[in-house]
Amino acid sequence: MIKNLKTTLIQSKLHWEDAAANRRMFSEKMNSISEETDLIILPEMFTTGFSMNASNLAEETNGKSLNWMISEAKKQDAAITGSVIIKEESNYYNRLFFVFPDGSYKTYDKKHTFTFAGEHKTYSKGTERLIVEYKGWKICPLVCYDLRFPVWSRNTEDYDLLLYVACWPKKRTFAWDALLRARAIENMSYCIGVNRVGVDGNGHEYNGHSAVYNVLGKQVSRKDFETEFVETLTLTKGHIATTREHLKFLQDRDRFRLI
Template sequence: MSQELKIALIQSQLIWEDPQANRANFSKKIASIPEDVDLIILPEMFTTGFTMSPHTIDASEGSKTVEWMQKVANKKNAALCGSIVYNEKGSYFNRLYFVKPNRDISIYDKKHTFTLAGEHKVYQAGAAKLVLEYKEFKVCPLICYDLRFPVWARNAENYDVLLYVANWPKPRITAWDTLLKARAIENMAYCIGVNRIGLDELGHEYSGHSAVYDALGNQIAYSEKEEIVYASLEKKHIQGTREKLKFLDDRDEFSLI
């Protein structure tokens, strides 16, 4: 098995509350990605933008997007990851899907709903952390506001890759940059952040800053414009860093209740 994970981060504008148009937009972008890429990561709520009006989205759109993700992942022979608005029997979730090329699905519901925007009043919060295995790498996917809470991201599972999909606005982008780097260093893992760009319907501006950091906090990829960002993650970097610097062995012992 390969000890390298080639990733593509799609930093894109989003079309407000229009899943069909966003799927079409991302289909074109994904078609341009080289065939050797293993994992393609999309922003938070990539079919709608960060809407607090999920009732305006047809309930069937969630399953349509999941089917689209399965089809794309299978065709590209690459995993596809991103979060969407999902209507489950009348309850709404900001739900991340990690879809493997064989169409297998893993899900994560956003734990920390963004109270500043009233997300907690509209969407159900998740309660379970997800750590999955893909191509010899253990991956922990989280969503946007989760970035501010290091206990939730704490590397108790010895994962290799921590990733965040987001709609993180420009006025607080310094926090995004700083916390992504911090999460990489404290967890001794690759840390990936995929943000959107452009203006949304509510006038919020997003400046991107999608990035990849290695286990020592070195930035290995970064962008402030609409583009696809590429990076290569190496298992030997994680193994070598942790063998030399055994900081994770000195973690405080505690558990969440």
């Protein structure tokens, strides 16, 4: 049986470097979801904003934010994903958690640290990609700057959904919109980007543009998307199968591997 996936995007302002306030805020926003959903997507570093103050903000893997995600996933009976600042041994990571409704979880450490902002000086980069299998869907979750690197997101596993959690600045909105659409088209998968809005503690402005693109690169989410919103959409598995069967572009992929 083909299972569709109901997915909720939460585009929000963030309380700068205040994890407790952000957790409370996102609890309220999730409680406002008016229909059943399978997956809730939060922005990058959703507990702090995009901060390099890792030594003061980092949590252990089994810290308050992960436990909050586990509690909310059980409460909402939905998977929840977003990234958090994590300390592991002597290293800091921009770590995405994908938490299942039963409280189990998988992790992905951001591969491409944003050198322009000095992220590479604070955070260790990940080395392995994650493919999540959930409710009959194969999902590839990535983080912000990863969007600029198509080889890393290349669809070699025939995944159904590529998603990016982000703190992507307003001044580079054109690239964000264009690259999300391109990743959907070239990988013949749904592509979702969830970004924040507002101004952070460093004065950087964000204007959201969180969106869902289908296999053909058509935007299927709201168009007025520069303010806070909570939106739930149904992703149709049949759309993927039908399009890939008709347009067999993935079969013509170049064969190579990353080293």
